[in-house]
Amino acid sequence: MKRYLYLWHRWLGISLCLFMALWFVSGVVMLYVGYPKLTPAEHLAHLPELSPRDCCVSPGQALAASGRSEVPSTLRLSSVAGTPRYLLGYADGTRLVVDARSGQRITTVDAHTALASARQFAGTDPVDYLDQVQEDTWSHSRALDPDRPLHRVQVADAAGSLLYISGQTGAVVRDATRTERTWNWLGAWLHWLYPLRDSPWWTQIVIYLALAATLMALLGQVVGLLRWRFAKPYRSGSRSPYAGGFARWHHIGGLLFGAVLIAWIFSGLLSMNPWQLFASSSTATPAAYRGGELNTGSDHQPLAETLAQFRQAGLAVREVHWQRVGGQLYRVGYDAAGESRIQSVVEGAPVLAQLPTSTLEQAARAMLPGVAVQFDWLERYDAYYYQRAEQSMYGHQRKRLPLLRVRFDDPAATWVHLDPYSGALIEQLDQRQRVSRWLFNLLHSWDWLPLLERPLLREVLIIAFSLGGLAISVSGIVLGWRRLRRNPLQHRPPRRLKTPAVAQQRGVT
Structure with a gap:
């Protein structure tokens, strides 16, 4: 039985150690440089203040100009290409834009519009139109699908920003700085196996590679423990059977860092939600919370008056959203x-x-009528509601305090987080999704509040354990290469160390 454990671990290692090494190197890069994205903070910071002068037709007129019978799921007044425009989003993913001054729907977003939008974002920095793409290296994101095709505009700023402009609305939807583009070749591009992203099997490839790597690491931990002498050392005085070199590094490194390595690989597997293990089973719906469609026909107040009232309340408005809460x-x-x-x-x-x-x-009660509910106001972050650094995968999510947490006593044990500042339903978590938070976010990203509050300590620990995992992977690559250079089918059990006296008796010099 031991022989088969050795063989399975060896050949899985020969196949996968290179991937493991790439995952550890790219993971450390992603600790500091995330995949390019346009955060809400960046979006708002580059918008001009909405002026009450010559603004604007009512939101009801904008809906009428859309030419669609169904009501949009989102509606906001923003600035695109230097002019105020209504941006409408529909449940089927369609996005439309209406000129807020003329009340006319804009159906074409050409290169001229894309350049004007880029100038609004870039300010005084020169911009240069590049081309139009469906998807490229820095726009692999399902969130961008409703905006495709995308116009690409290069900004001559210090950061070397590359802007992506929506082909549907003309708004800037992504920026990628030179630093992000350079480091991501070694970061997210490798970590998420994006060279295979265009394959229809990309998701399955990632899932089964991670599954095989988890099995490899588990077998390695078992083999490493079997080979370690706990009771008494080998004749050499060492408790490892390996004299030195890469074999010894691999054995001892695996024992020291193997548990963390297994946790990282396994949690990476779960990040893909394989076989829908963490799909929500809750019957609570955001539509019930909203209490109706986003029909803005009841908003008769002129926009100039609305903007003036917000200004009197101390807010220089860059964007206005319409939101329905409780009808x-x-x-x-x-x-x-x-x-x-x-x-x-x-x-x-x-x-x-x-x-x-x-x-x-x-x-909130309308989401699950008749179900017992508990309301908790959060004044501090906790294990299920916390802020992440901007470069992280969830860095675009702004999580303000206080927050209202709603706990339903339904079979799915549904929780809902409500933002009192905007009335938005931030997230909905049932029991499965909270388990996923521990199995993925904690094990993979170390999203543990004591560490998140001490970012330097968290970074040092992640880098230290990543270096340990890298040592295991690189030594595995070397050992695998040596095995392939020999007879690949020949199985040789690890050679035990010999003391000088024993070696002399056997004629070994």
């Missing part, structure tokens, strides 16, 4: 720093910093 329509204004104010469309309604607790609770 009531609200306007939410955002400034350049992402701060917000909220106002009901009911005539004479005040501008508020937060929605009343009673409004949020009533809307």
